[in-house]
Amino acid sequence: MSEVQQAQQSLWRWMMQSPWERMGKGLLLPIAALGVLIGFLLVNVGERAEHVYYCTDTHRTVSRRAYERDDTGTIEKRVRVVYWEKWAGFEGEAIDKTVAYFNRTNDQKIYVDITRIGDITDKIRTATAGGNPPDLAGLHWIDIPVFAAQNALIPLDDMMDEAGIGPHTYIDAYYRLGVYRDKVWALPTTPSTWALHWNKNLFREAGLDPEQPPRSLAELEEFARDLTKVDEDGNIVQVGFLPTEPGWWKYSWGYWFGGRLWDGEGNITANSPENLEAMRWIRRFADGEVYEGLGYRELDAFKGTFGEFASSGNAFFDGRVAMVRQGVWMAKFIEMFAPDDFEFGVAPFPSREPGLHETHNAVTIGEADMIGIPQGARRPREAFEFIKFLATPEGMEILCGGHAKNSPLVETSDGWIEDHPNPYIDVFTELAESSRCYRTPPLGIWQEYNAAWARTFDDIWTRRRAPEDALDRLQAEMQRRLDHELERKRARGLELGAGDN
């Protein structure tokens, strides 16, 4: 028999064997080891499944075995509340500090187990859809209508009533962010409002009064021209105001012209006369009418030299842009990245309508990070205890102070404003209480609408389309989308969320 035939025969014999025979008994040990490992994992998962933590008096978590062996009574059994939050850096440290304080002081035997994660919306959505969400979810305010429309959060109304928490607890502009279809789905944590920030040193250099910000859009343009510098070769070296810096919230300009994005009932108002006027104002910059001879190409090329927002290359911090519309967080970033001699002021961003430059009547947008309980959370009652803690000045101020932001609560502790790290915190707080503090529309299609606005703004800015044409197209597209969504909701017996925009 040749070697080839022998090999063929042995291969044939091998193929005729069952898989078990082929593997041989030599695999018994590895299989047994795998069984032990699986058993070990199951035991530990089982322990986790009890949703309890064993904490020492120094608030360190220990194993169940350590708890059972403990005869000193210093280890106690606590209900574990899983909390996913999005912040990193100094903002992350602030929530860690807040959670640690709660864990230390609560008498409900609750242990909040916080995990800070990126792309939090996607992860919470996936976990909720998969039936295994955290007990507490730190969401963006723009997620709330979308999550609420899908019943992906638990309404908090009943628990709030029991705890005595209500609209009276929060500043209205922030409280409304969590309301959808007349129910409260989430409550605010760290809020913000937007205002004009100006560089006082550049104002002085330009011969302007550094304590006197522009009070109207005409003044803003005038100041901006005075603050703009071009070198001998015609290159921009400093600009007074740039509508595309930082380039966020492109949908929002209409609010400063009296416009709205939605009528509150089912009609998109993208092409309203006020929004059109706002986009025409933006177009004046792009056309080179504000800075003579410097249109969007020159301004874009200049903007192309700016560094990232959270860096010393930020054009506002390094003195290349004199005025920006920014939020309450800016002071913290100035402290971190701007030169030591950087002096800045904060005031309401001027509106088209004269006289709206006082904090009580100025236009601003109120936003907030929110906290809610996902549908399917295993310990909603215990989770709400932490939300309740955040509804007190004691809890909220640890968090908001760490973020250098204002508090969303009506009640604040003594010295909150005076000792706050942001020297202009009073401006932001008062702006939140302004009669013209608006919020983005609580629409399930808001993310799409927002993205469509950004594209429309770019079409107008790059002179690809006239403002009228661009807004008409946006109006038609988004109205069609909203009509479809409303039709679906009606078919499911749901009503559109009540509220204004």
Place this chain on the structure above:
Amino acid sequence: MTLREKIECKNGLLFAAPWIIGFSAFIAYPIIAAVYYSFCNYSVLSPPEWVGLYNYAELFRTEWAMRAIARTFLFSFIALPLSLVFSLCVALLLERRTLGVGIYRTVFFLPALVPQVVVAALLLWIFAAGGVVNTALAWVGLPTLPWLSRSMILITIMLMLIWGAGHQMIIYLAGLQDVPEELYESAQLDGANYFQRVLHVSVPMISPVILFNLVMGIIVSLGQFTIPFFIQASDRPMELADGANFIATEINRQAIQNLRMGYASAFSTVLLIAVILLTAIVLKVSQRVVHYRGG
């Protein structure tokens, strides 16, 4: 079926089972599910609702979606031929037996080993206003360019794609080394110069390899995702969000950000059909121009 055939069949299936299970669970099922969801309103958080062809109609009447499609095809039609020609030229150079050719081959192949996310991060860094490229241009007295502006971002992405064309190059190289030496010799005896030998010997002989690179290139370029996504995700060039929006990034945006899984599935289905059609056309046309050895 005899007993032996049955046993062979059982064993065959058993050995193929891991692949069959993997293919069914991770490829076949997602494709079938995506096609089904493309006819539904589906947000993951609530059950899908049948809406017929609404998502497809919506796709073709939405300007932004059409812009993403047009941009992706424009990008593919320019970047793909450029990258095919560039990598072929490099392969031809590296095929020559020169001193240190192994080092050159490694150097040209290295960019292909860099993960796409890193390529995207590099792009934002080296093409920044004060980045390496502009510094080099300024150093040799050339004007600097706004590489990351709306008007130039497609060109910048193309440059990065070409920079990372090492996979194509290595496949060309393998094909070129397989061309029988006697063909070159006989061409040389007939008086053909280097370029004529490349054009009339090398290219026809490696035409199956060119076809392979072309088909793979179509699939990759139409599904271009990582670099544009990274550009959109970076907070600095905010104005590039639309300028760098491709089909795959638009699908991701609609599915993940806007929770329109049905619409995103319709978009994915259209992309799948486009890739299949283009590949079929290329394969059909290639029958006339691709030469397989031995007929």
